[in-house]
Amino acid sequence: MTFLSVMRKDLRLHARDARFLATLLLFSASLVLILSVAFGPIFKDPTREASATLWAALFFAGVLGLTRSLDLEGESGGGDALRLTGADPYSLYLGKTAANFLLLSGVFVLVLPIASIFFDVGNLEVLPGVLGVAALGLIGYAAWGTLFAALARGLKARELLLSVLLFPSLVPLWIGAVKLTHSLWAEGTVEPVRDWIKVMAVADILGLALAAFLYELIQEATE
């Protein structure tokens, strides 16, 4: 299947680049450190501050991953070779999105314990819920991020443009993720902010659906 092949290819290339992975992980850990120092040393509302820090670090560090996935397309004509195979563009998009999602999930697995330790929040009981929120948030991030990254391919100052377009688009996802994580850590349930699950799910579906219509056009435009 094209989708799986593209995903495996991107993940393999990420895995071979130890320097990139180390930079990504150090950058995200540094963001958590900086934000926890900014909020601390005495936290007013640790669960709120920790959830905001966790997701801010993830979203900022995620841009590095998206930019790198763009570079993979450009290196050694990899992107052109993929298009020459005649594979369905949406399958290519889904493969890249899945690879970005798994990369971001890896960052999440690293950042979550750091934020939990620094802010002294969270417990194993709510961990499945937090992982569910992470899945919703990161699927949307990967879906929208891959779409915008494809659009920014070949542009000048693309990292800047990616941030300018991507972060405002992700605000519903970011607010939802922060509110749900905060609710889980503070009250052990998502009930008070349950509506945000719907908002995040809609954002995820919308990103994937828009790509189904537009990704082929984006590919043609940025060739």
Add this chain to the structure above:
Amino acid sequence: MNTAIPSWWRGVGAALWALAAILLGASLWAIWNYAPTEVQMGIVQKIVYVHVPSATMTLCAFGLTFAASIAYLTTKQWAWDAVAAASCELGMVFATVVMVTGPLWARSAWNTWWTWEPRLTTFLILWILYAGYHVVRSSIRSSSKRTVSSILGIILFVNLPVVWMSIQWWRGSLHPRNVTMTGEMRTTLLLSMGAWMVFFAAALLTRLRLEWIREDALERDLAGARTPEAGRAGA
């Protein structure tokens, strides 16, 4: 491709500018002399006659960008891309008016310049995203500029229903869900709405004319470069 500007274009544009000037003058007169001053907010309430029409025109302009973007991707005619870009620029002007008049109202009505309520937050996101549209558009020099801009015009449209429905979907909105105006206030608001609409049409035609001139110049340059004389001169 014939890129010459039709002769009627300038005439229609001039007529629309004249009508816009008359209507804007009339709406200003109505705001100050015809509409009564609201009892609680006083003179600050008159901001509504600029704020609401600007917000409406913002949504119309970005909606037109969306429609023209689809039309460009379907037909690949440069004129649709020009309409999308021109409409988006005007939408940004109207959106900026909304962002300036909103806090002026908020300071008087809610005792704060800014609050993170749903309509304000979603509108700010909209403003940033469409500003990003212009940044992206101006940074592309290649032939893909029109296609990339059109795709962006479609993607960003997703935010319009969110802005419109934000006060229904989220609690804690300070914006009223329904505004009922009667008498002179209603008439003044409708007059302002009409004036801004004609202003938008006039400005759009003028902006399109500039785009037309640019396209014509580009066409002439290309035609000049294709002649044998130009080729010898280049060599």
